[in-house]
Amino acid sequence: MPKATNPDDPDAPDGVQIDLISGERMDGMATMEKIRMILDGVHDGNIVILEEGLTPDEESRLIEVTMAEISPDEFNGIEIETYPKSDTRDSSLLGRIMGGEEAEAKLTVIGPANQIETLHKDETLISALVSRN
C-alpha cells in the first residue's frame, strides 16, 4: 500500500488519500489482517473503501479493536458506512448455504470519525462529506 498522508505533517499534500481495496485483495486475508489494514489506513487519516465489505463477525471485531485504540486528542474512532441490508435478504443458515452470504457483500466506506460525516444514506445511496481534518 502506498505511504499514507499524515494530516499533521505540514509538508504533506493538501488532500485526503482514498484507498479502494478490491474483494480479491481481501480474499486471502485473515480477520485481524483486514482489521489492521483498515485501522492503519484510518489512523493515517485515509478513507478506506472496501469493494466487498466485512462479514458481521469481522465488523464486530473491528468495533472491538477500534475501541481499544481510541485515545483522547489523537483518535476518536471510526465512521463506517455501508448500505442497509435489503428486506428480501435471506439470513437463515440455509439461505447462507445457498449463497446468500455472497449476495450480501456490499461496498463499505470507513474513515476517521473526525473527518467523515454521513449526509444521507438509503438502500442505494451513501452520501458523505470528507474533510482533511
Next chain:
Amino acid sequence: MGLFTELKDSISRATDRLFSEQEPKRIGIYGPPNAGKTTLANRIARDWTGDAIGAESHVPHETRRARRKENVEIERDGKTVTIDIVDTPGVTTKVDYEEFTDEMDEEDAIRRSREATEGVAEAMHWLREDVDGVIYVLDSAEDPITQVNTMLIGIIESRDLPVLIFANKIDLEESSVKRIEDAFPQHKTVPLSAKEGDNMDEVYDSIAEYFG
C-alpha cells in the same frame, strides 16, 4: 467463517440450547447509547424482582460495564419464564471525550470516555460469546437507519440469536414506531415507553413468547 465451521457452530448452539432448558436464558439488552436500555432493564427488574440494575442518565455512556440481573421470573398466562437480564453499554464506533465536557471537568470526561470504550468492547464480547437472545432497544424519536444499528442487527442475525426490537420513548412527540418497523421488517417491533411504563404488558408477552 467456513461453511462447515459455521454449520458445526450452528448445530452446537442448537444442542447447547436443547440441553440447557433448565438454565435461565441470558438476554442481552443492546442498542446505541441513550436509547433507554438501562431504564428498560430497571423497569423489568423492578417489576419482577423489586430491585434496579443500574443508574440512568441523559449523558451518553452512563452504563460502562455490562451488568447481569439473574433469575428474573416473568409470569404470563399462569406460566413463569425465568431469564437473566444483561444490561450492556451502548454500542458505537466512536467516542470523543469532548462530548462530556459540558457535564464534567476534562479529567472526568477523559476517564468516562476510556471506560466507555472498554464498555463497548465488553458489550461486543458478550454478544459473541455469552447471550442467548437479544432485546434491541431503539429511541423511536431518532432515525433507526444508522450504521451501528445495521451492523449490530446483522451480527445478531449471523449468530442465529432470537431478537426483539423495542421501539422505546413512544411518549415523545417525535416518536415514530413505523420508521423502525420499516427499517427492520424482518423482526417483531414492540412499542413502549420504559420511562413511563407504557405498553409493558405487550413487552412481557413478547419476552415470554420469544425467550420462554
